[in-house]
Amino acid sequence: MTDSALETAANTEAKRKAKRSGILYSQKFAPYYFVFPFLVSFAVFFAYPVLSAINMSFQEVLPGQVKYIGLDNYKDLWNATFLKAILNSTKYTIYTIVILIPVPLVLAVFLHSKRMIAKNFFRSTLFIPALTSVVVAGTVFRLAFGELEGSLMNSFVMWLGFEKQRWLGNGALAMSTLVILAAWRWIGINLLYFMAGLQNIPKELYESAEIDGASTWNKFSRITIPLLRPITIYVFTISIYGGYSMFTESYMLWNGNRSPNDIGLTIVGYLYRNGLEQNNLGLGSAVGFALLLITFVITIGQLKLFGMFRKEE
Structure with a gap:
């Protein structure tokens, strides 16, 4: 090969390396390329609708007419009906958390045990309700x-010797019905989360504990629960969101958004009532923004309480 050919090849290789060393091939910018599609979808499908709803909450939206009315929607928001919706959603969230964290955790421990028989049958049985349409359920x-x-x-209750009950006409019984429906549908989902966490716990820890003479309770309380802490916090977080965003279950149980004395009214139900049924999109947007603030404050508070913002040493 002649000197000119070698020089041409060297120049070509140098240009290729220079091209690869540009922004498109930069390791510094590579992570941003991967997160860019998520940022775009987040901006289009979440950030923009939220900002639009916040802006709309300061408006009076009528057919063909939109005008800013300041804080009037928020002044109209704080009434007895909305406060009852907050109370109902809060009760529902607390009751479901009390059931949907410890019960799936204990069931997951049993199904993860070597002594458990028919594991696949019980896993399928507990997970099938999650596949059922909430409308059908x-x-x-x-x-x-x-x-x-x-x-x-x-x-059933009359067979036990009690009188018939107005399950969906009494406040306490109605809330119990909602919680039973939630437990029936979501125990299987949370069960999968906890089982995934249990499979990541090294078996050597349990073997070492057995050698040291640890009881079943000691292994559960000192190994299983601490190492499942990230999964538990995640389930706790999504349970808060699921509790406060519940609407379809209530709507289907009462065959509409009008339960007796609003015993089944939720925050999302109140949003639906004002925003869609009464075409008051401004007030509905204010309800949605209030719901966003409530769930954000509670979620950040519980994450801080459980130390999720603590820096690792």
């Missing part, structure tokens, strides 16, 4: 918890 529960003597639950 709500309809079935509305019939099962009906007020007639022939409904499933009234037949």
Whole structure:
């Protein structure tokens, strides 16, 4: 090969290296390339709608007419009905958390045990309700918890010697029905989260604990629960969001958004009532922004309480 050919090849290789050393091939910018699609989708499908809703909460939105009214929507927001919706959603969230964290955790420990038989059967049985449409589930529960003597639950309580109950007409019983429906549908989902966490716990820890004479309770309380802490916090966080955003279950149980004395009214139900049923999009947006603030404050508070913002040493 002649000197000119070698020089040409060297120049070509130098240009290629220079091209690869540009921004497109920079290791510094590589992470941003991977997160860019997420940032775009986040901006289009979350950030923009949230900002639009916040802006709309300061407006009076009528057909063909939009005008700013300041804080009037927020002044109208704080009324007895909205406060009852907050109370109902808060109760529902607390009750579901009390059930949907410890119960799936204990079930996951049992199903993870070597002594457990028919593991796949029980896993499938507990997970199947999560695949059921909430519309279908709500309809079935509305019939099962009906007020007639022939409904499933009234037949059961009358067989036990009690009087028939107005399951969806009494505040305490109505909330119990909502919680039972939530537990039936979501225990299987949370069970999978905890089972995934259990599979990541090294077996050597349990073997060492057995050699040291640790009891079953000691292994559960000092190994399982501490090492499942990240999973537990995650389940706790999504349970808060799921509790405060609940709407379809209530809507289907009462076959609409009008439960007796608003015993089944939730924050999202109040948003639906004002924003869509009464076409008051400004007030509905104010309800949505209030819901966002409530869930944000509670979520940040519980994450800080559990030390998720603590720096690792």
